[in-house]
Amino acid sequence: MKIDRSKLKSLIIPTEKLIGQNYPSLNQYKFKIGEPWLYCFGINHSSNPQDKQFVELKDFIIEFIEKTNGQDNLCLLESNPLPKIEATNEEEIIKQFGERGLMVHLCQQNKIDYIFCEETTGQDINYLTELSDRQTAELVIVGRSLASLVKKGVSWDLALERSYQSLNRELLTDDDEPITSLDEINNKIEELRKKYQPEVTLEIFIDWLMSPMTTISPLASLRRKLSDWRNFNLVQKIIDKLDEDKNLLVVFGSAHIYQIKPVLESLTS
Secondary structure (H helix, E strand, C coil): CCCCCCCHHHCCCCCCHCCCCCCCEEEEEEEEEECEEEEEECCCCCCCCCHHHHHHHHHHHHHHHHHHHHEEEEEEECCCCCCCCCCCCHHHHHHHHHHHHHHHHHHCCCCCCEEEEECCHHHHHHHHEEEEEEEEHHHHHHHHHHHHHHHCCHHHHHHHHHHHHHHHHHHHHHHHHHCCCCCHHHHHHHHHHHCCHHHHHHHHHHHHHHHHCCCCCCHHHHHHHHHHHHHHHHHHHHHHHHCCCCCCEEEEEEHHHHHHHHHHHHCCC
């Protein structure tokens, strides 16, 4: 089937519209788009094996397989490619890789092809550099990872080192390298903390600094624009695969699925 793409961007809910709004923490949408089925599960990123959403996710996948008779199925995942998953126990997989690892495991188990839908770190940085400058772009990418790791209880120094190593490793795949050193990024975060929230620790500050849902953080606008860009790219990839008559299972963060729902609904009309 061929889908008109001319109005897609205008239908996506901008991230700025989510500020101060309550949107569903879990989203489950099912659409019949011509012949193909489109199943979308909006998830809360979690590494807690006891999280009840993982039971709902597994039930959702079973229904998807039954509805499509296991034919022409493809899963789109919110992730860059993961390292090889050695564990076979679902609890350990979730602890190590969260819902991304569980989805890879379940797709392999159920013989569902899957692809990772994220743009590369290099593409993210190029997009952000168009909006600001290269140093700020690298700060956003490292800061995003740093905030996530600190929230999981990783110490500041180790989380910063891991985040910077990830930036270095992922840019290397594009024959590129950071122009900002680890110390420069750390010093910039400390400089911003002293300017905006000198009374809090770095661990608390980085969560605020990297949140797209604040209007005050100097990086919030860039985070929102990056999220909007990612949503538009996700929609394009969904339509590309629907054009190939693939039955799609899409598992992304709950906000992303909520924001693209108007586009998905338009495909059924």
